[in-house]
Amino acid sequence: MTLPKPLALLLDFDGTLVPIVATPDAIVVSDDLHALIAEAMERLEGRVAIISGRSLEQLDALWGESLRGVTVAASHGLELRSDGLLSAPEHSALFARLARETEKRFGAQRGVVIELKSFGLGLHYRLAPTLREAVHDWARECAEDHRLAIQPGDMVFELLLPGANKGEAVRQIMDRRRFAGSSPVYIGDDLTDIPAIIAARKFGGRGIAVGQKIAAHADDVLSGPAEVISHIRKLLA
Numbered sequence: 001m002t003l004p005k006p007l008a009l010l011l012d013f014d015g016t017l018v019p020i021v022a023t024p025d026a027i028v029v030s031d032d033l034h035a036l037i038a039e040a041m042e043r044l045e046g047r048v049a050i051i052s053g054r055s056l057e058q059l060d061a062l063w064g065e066s067l068r069g070v071t072v073a074a075s076h077g078l079e080l081r082s083d084g085l086l087s088a089p090e091h092s093a094l095f096a097r098l099a100r101e102t103e104k105r106f107g108a109q110r111g112v113v114i115e116l117k118s119f120g121l122g123l124h125y126r127l128a129p130t131l132r133e134a135v136h137d138w139a140r141e142c143a144e145d146h147r148l149a150i151q152p153g154d155m156v157f158e159l160l161l162p163g164a165n166k167g168e169a170v171r172q173i174m175d176r177r178r179f180a181g182s183s184p185v186y187i188g189d190d191l192t193d194i195p196a197i198i199a200a201r202k203f204g205g206r207g208i209a210v211g212q213k214i215a216a217h218a219d220d221v222l223s224g225p226a227e228v229i230s231h232i233r234k235l236l237a
Protein backbone atom coordinates (compact mmCIF):
# COMPACT_ATOMS: atom_id res chain seq x y z
CA MET A 1 0.00 0.00 0.00
CA THR A 2 1.44 3.40 -0.90
CA LEU A 3 -0.07 6.57 0.47
CA PRO A 4 0.76 9.94 -1.07
CA LYS A 5 1.37 11.67 2.25
CA PRO A 6 2.98 10.80 5.58
CA LEU A 7 1.17 8.02 7.36
CA ALA A 8 -0.92 8.37 10.53
CA LEU A 9 -2.19 5.29 12.38
CA LEU A 10 -5.66 5.47 13.95
CA LEU A 11 -6.35 2.29 15.86
CA ASP A 12 -9.41 0.81 17.49
CA PHE A 13 -8.56 -1.27 20.57
CA ASP A 14 -10.82 -4.24 21.49
CA GLY A 15 -11.05 -6.80 18.70
CA THR A 16 -8.39 -4.92 16.71
CA LEU A 17 -5.22 -4.68 18.81
CA VAL A 18 -6.31 -7.28 21.36
CA PRO A 19 -8.51 -10.34 20.85
CA ILE A 20 -12.06 -10.41 22.18
CA VAL A 21 -12.24 -12.34 25.46
CA ALA A 22 -15.02 -13.42 27.81
CA THR A 23 -15.23 -10.27 29.95
CA PRO A 24 -14.01 -6.65 29.60
CA ASP A 25 -11.53 -6.91 32.47
CA ALA A 26 -9.83 -10.04 31.11
CA ILE A 27 -7.84 -8.01 28.54
CA VAL A 28 -4.04 -7.89 28.73
CA VAL A 29 -1.83 -5.56 26.70
CA SER A 30 1.21 -7.67 25.79
CA ASP A 31 4.82 -6.50 25.92
CA ASP A 32 4.91 -6.83 22.12
CA LEU A 33 1.99 -4.45 21.79
CA HIS A 34 3.56 -1.90 24.14
CA ALA A 35 6.74 -2.09 22.04
CA LEU A 36 4.84 -1.76 18.75
CA ILE A 37 3.05 1.40 19.84
CA ALA A 38 6.34 2.90 21.04
CA GLU A 39 7.95 2.08 17.69
CA ALA A 40 5.00 3.54 15.76
CA MET A 41 5.15 6.73 17.81
CA GLU A 42 8.83 7.11 16.97
CA ARG A 43 8.61 6.20 13.28
CA LEU A 44 5.50 8.30 12.63
CA GLU A 45 6.63 11.27 14.71
CA GLY A 46 3.68 10.93 17.08
CA ARG A 47 0.93 10.41 14.46
CA VAL A 48 -0.63 7.50 16.37
CA ALA A 49 -4.08 7.51 17.98
CA ILE A 50 -6.11 4.92 19.87
CA ILE A 51 -9.86 5.38 19.31
CA SER A 52 -11.89 3.19 21.63
CA GLY A 53 -15.24 2.65 23.26
CA ARG A 54 -13.44 2.19 26.56
CA SER A 55 -13.10 5.17 28.85
CA LEU A 56 -9.84 7.08 29.11
CA GLU A 57 -9.52 5.84 32.69
CA GLN A 58 -9.77 2.22 31.54
CA LEU A 59 -7.28 2.70 28.71
CA ASP A 60 -4.75 4.41 31.01
CA ALA A 61 -5.09 1.52 33.48
CA LEU A 62 -4.56 -1.06 30.73
CA TRP A 63 -1.69 0.67 28.90
CA GLY A 64 0.08 2.58 31.66
CA GLU A 65 3.03 4.72 30.60
CA SER A 66 2.86 3.47 27.00
CA LEU A 67 0.02 5.90 26.27
CA ARG A 68 2.15 8.90 27.19
CA GLY A 69 2.12 11.18 24.14
CA VAL A 70 -0.30 8.96 22.20
CA THR A 71 -3.48 10.72 21.11
CA VAL A 72 -6.47 8.96 22.69
CA ALA A 73 -10.16 9.29 21.80
CA ALA A 74 -12.07 7.28 24.40
CA SER A 75 -15.72 6.57 25.27
CA HIS A 76 -16.51 6.22 21.53
CA GLY A 77 -15.17 9.74 20.95
CA LEU A 78 -16.68 11.59 23.92
CA GLU A 79 -13.24 12.02 25.52
CA LEU A 80 -10.21 13.28 23.61
CA ARG A 81 -6.69 13.66 24.94
CA SER A 82 -4.16 15.10 22.54
CA ASP A 83 -0.97 17.09 23.13
CA GLY A 84 -1.73 17.03 26.86
CA LEU A 85 -5.14 18.69 26.35
CA LEU A 86 -8.24 16.89 27.53
CA SER A 87 -11.80 17.48 26.37
CA ALA A 88 -14.58 15.50 28.02
CA PRO A 89 -18.20 15.94 29.11
CA GLU A 90 -19.10 16.66 32.72
CA HIS A 91 -19.16 13.64 34.98
CA SER A 92 -22.53 12.50 36.30
CA ALA A 93 -23.63 9.93 38.85
CA LEU A 94 -26.24 8.60 36.45
CA PHE A 95 -24.27 5.61 35.13
CA ALA A 96 -23.40 4.37 38.63
CA ARG A 97 -27.10 4.52 39.49
CA LEU A 98 -28.06 2.67 36.30
CA ALA A 99 -25.40 0.05 37.08
CA ARG A 100 -27.04 -0.58 40.45
CA GLU A 101 -30.49 -0.77 38.85
CA THR A 102 -29.18 -3.17 36.19
CA GLU A 103 -27.63 -5.33 38.89
CA LYS A 104 -31.04 -5.51 40.57
CA ARG A 105 -32.78 -6.20 37.25
CA PHE A 106 -30.52 -9.08 36.12
CA GLY A 107 -28.45 -10.16 39.11
CA ALA A 108 -24.89 -11.39 38.69
CA GLN A 109 -25.96 -15.03 38.65
CA ARG A 110 -27.62 -14.63 35.25
CA GLY A 111 -24.37 -13.84 33.49
CA VAL A 112 -25.01 -10.27 32.36
CA VAL A 113 -21.71 -8.42 32.88
CA ILE A 114 -22.17 -4.78 33.82
CA GLU A 115 -19.27 -2.48 32.86
CA LEU A 116 -19.40 0.92 34.52
CA LYS A 117 -17.46 3.53 32.52
CA SER A 118 -16.88 7.25 32.93
CA PHE A 119 -19.59 8.25 30.45
CA GLY A 120 -21.39 5.02 29.77
CA LEU A 121 -22.52 1.62 30.87
CA GLY A 122 -21.75 -1.62 29.03
CA LEU A 123 -24.43 -4.30 29.30
CA HIS A 124 -22.59 -7.42 28.13
CA TYR A 125 -24.49 -10.61 27.32
CA ARG A 126 -21.55 -12.70 25.99
CA LEU A 127 -21.88 -15.07 28.96
CA ALA A 128 -25.67 -15.19 28.63
CA PRO A 129 -26.51 -14.96 24.90
CA THR A 130 -30.12 -15.99 25.42
CA LEU A 131 -30.65 -12.74 27.35
CA ARG A 132 -29.85 -10.56 24.33
CA GLU A 133 -33.42 -9.34 23.82
CA ALA A 134 -34.03 -8.81 27.56
CA VAL A 135 -30.82 -6.76 27.78
CA HIS A 136 -31.79 -4.79 24.68
CA ASP A 137 -35.25 -4.03 26.11
CA TRP A 138 -33.67 -2.89 29.39
CA ALA A 139 -31.16 -0.70 27.52
CA ARG A 140 -34.03 0.88 25.52
CA GLU A 141 -35.96 1.55 28.72
CA CYS A 142 -32.95 3.22 30.39
CA ALA A 143 -32.14 5.19 27.23
CA GLU A 144 -35.70 6.52 26.94
CA ASP A 145 -35.95 7.42 30.62
CA HIS A 146 -32.63 9.27 30.69
CA ARG A 147 -32.19 10.52 27.11
CA LEU A 148 -29.17 8.33 26.47
CA ALA A 149 -27.91 6.77 23.25
CA ILE A 150 -27.58 3.02 22.71
CA GLN A 151 -24.47 1.75 20.94
CA PRO A 152 -24.76 -1.92 19.94
CA GLY A 153 -21.42 -3.75 19.88
CA ASP A 154 -19.92 -7.21 20.06
CA MET A 155 -22.40 -8.99 22.39
CA VAL A 156 -23.00 -5.75 24.24
CA PHE A 157 -25.46 -2.88 24.32
CA GLU A 158 -23.83 0.27 25.64
CA LEU A 159 -25.69 3.20 27.17
CA LEU A 160 -23.87 6.42 26.40
CA LEU A 161 -24.25 10.15 26.60
CA PRO A 162 -25.58 11.28 23.21
CA GLY A 163 -23.05 12.60 20.70
CA ALA A 164 -20.46 9.84 20.87
CA ASN A 165 -19.13 9.25 17.37
CA LYS A 166 -15.77 7.85 16.31
CA GLY A 167 -16.06 9.62 12.95
CA GLU A 168 -16.15 12.96 14.74
CA ALA A 169 -13.17 11.81 16.83
CA VAL A 170 -11.20 11.15 13.63
CA ARG A 171 -12.06 14.63 12.32
CA GLN A 172 -10.91 16.24 15.58
CA ILE A 173 -7.69 14.24 15.60
CA MET A 174 -6.91 15.08 11.97
CA ASP A 175 -7.34 18.77 12.86
CA ARG A 176 -4.52 18.55 15.40
CA ARG A 177 -1.28 20.05 14.18
CA ARG A 178 0.72 16.85 14.41
CA PHE A 179 -1.76 14.92 12.21
CA ALA A 180 -2.48 17.74 9.74
CA GLY A 181 -1.65 16.84 6.14
CA SER A 182 -1.12 13.14 6.85
CA SER A 183 -2.94 10.14 5.36
CA PRO A 184 -4.74 8.23 8.10
CA VAL A 185 -5.01 4.46 8.10
CA TYR A 186 -7.90 3.51 10.37
CA ILE A 187 -8.15 -0.09 11.61
CA GLY A 188 -11.29 -1.31 13.39
CA ASP A 189 -13.65 -4.24 13.73
CA ASP A 190 -17.10 -3.15 14.87
CA LEU A 191 -20.12 -1.02 13.90
CA THR A 192 -18.86 1.99 15.85
CA ASP A 193 -15.76 1.99 13.61
CA ILE A 194 -17.70 2.52 10.37
CA PRO A 195 -18.03 6.35 10.71
CA ALA A 196 -14.31 6.46 11.56
CA ILE A 197 -13.41 4.59 8.37
CA ILE A 198 -15.60 6.96 6.35
CA ALA A 199 -13.91 9.96 8.00
CA ALA A 200 -10.40 8.55 7.43
CA ARG A 201 -11.19 8.17 3.71
CA LYS A 202 -12.34 11.80 3.53
CA PHE A 203 -8.86 12.77 4.75
CA GLY A 204 -7.33 10.82 1.85
CA GLY A 205 -6.68 7.74 3.95
CA ARG A 206 -7.87 4.16 4.08
CA GLY A 207 -10.02 1.96 6.26
CA ILE A 208 -9.08 -1.57 7.24
CA ALA A 209 -11.62 -3.97 8.74
CA VAL A 210 -10.70 -6.70 11.18
CA GLY A 211 -12.91 -9.72 10.54
CA GLN A 212 -15.99 -9.74 8.34
CA LYS A 213 -18.52 -7.69 10.35
CA ILE A 214 -17.70 -4.33 8.72
CA ALA A 215 -15.65 -5.66 5.78
CA ALA A 216 -18.06 -4.17 3.23
CA HIS A 217 -17.13 -0.67 4.44
CA ALA A 218 -13.35 -1.12 4.26
CA ASP A 219 -10.55 -1.01 1.67
CA ASP A 220 -8.82 -4.08 3.12
CA VAL A 221 -9.64 -6.83 5.57
CA LEU A 222 -7.39 -8.48 8.15
CA SER A 223 -8.30 -11.68 9.97
CA GLY A 224 -7.65 -10.64 13.60
CA PRO A 225 -5.33 -8.82 16.02
CA ALA A 226 -2.31 -11.02 15.17
CA GLU A 227 -2.56 -10.02 11.51
CA VAL A 228 -3.19 -6.38 12.50
CA ILE A 229 0.09 -6.37 14.41
CA SER A 230 2.07 -7.84 11.53
CA HIS A 231 0.38 -5.40 9.12
CA ILE A 232 1.38 -2.45 11.31
CA ARG A 233 4.96 -3.78 11.41
CA LYS A 234 4.95 -3.85 7.58
CA LEU A 235 3.60 -0.28 7.44
CA LEU A 236 6.41 0.88 9.74
CA ALA A 237 9.19 -1.01 7.89
Ligand SMILES: O=P(O)(O)OC[C@H]1O[C@H](O[C@H]2O[C@H](CO)[C@@H](O)[C@H](O)[C@H]2O)[C@H](O)[C@@H](O)[C@@H]1O
Pocket residue numbers: 012013014015016019020021022023024025027051052053054055115117122124126153154155156158190192
Ligand atom coordinates in the same frame (compact mmCIF):
# COMPACT_ATOMS: atom_id res chain seq x y z
O1 LIG B 1 -13.92 0.58 20.52
P1 LIG B 1 -13.27 -0.62 21.09
O2 LIG B 1 -11.89 -0.38 21.60
O3 LIG B 1 -13.32 -1.79 20.16
O4 LIG B 1 -14.14 -1.02 22.37
C1 LIG B 1 -15.48 -1.52 22.20
C2 LIG B 1 -15.94 -2.17 23.49
O5 LIG B 1 -15.00 -3.21 23.75
C3 LIG B 1 -15.07 -3.91 24.98
O6 LIG B 1 -16.11 -4.87 24.88
C4 LIG B 1 -15.82 -5.91 23.94
O7 LIG B 1 -14.60 -6.57 24.34
C5 LIG B 1 -14.69 -7.34 25.59
C6 LIG B 1 -13.30 -7.87 25.89
O8 LIG B 1 -12.83 -8.66 24.81
C7 LIG B 1 -15.74 -8.43 25.43
O9 LIG B 1 -15.83 -9.21 26.63
C8 LIG B 1 -17.08 -7.78 25.09
O10 LIG B 1 -18.07 -8.76 24.88
C9 LIG B 1 -16.96 -6.90 23.84
O11 LIG B 1 -18.18 -6.21 23.59
C10 LIG B 1 -15.24 -2.99 26.15
O12 LIG B 1 -15.55 -3.74 27.29
C11 LIG B 1 -16.25 -1.88 25.92
O13 LIG B 1 -16.19 -0.94 26.98
C12 LIG B 1 -15.89 -1.16 24.63
O14 LIG B 1 -16.80 -0.11 24.38
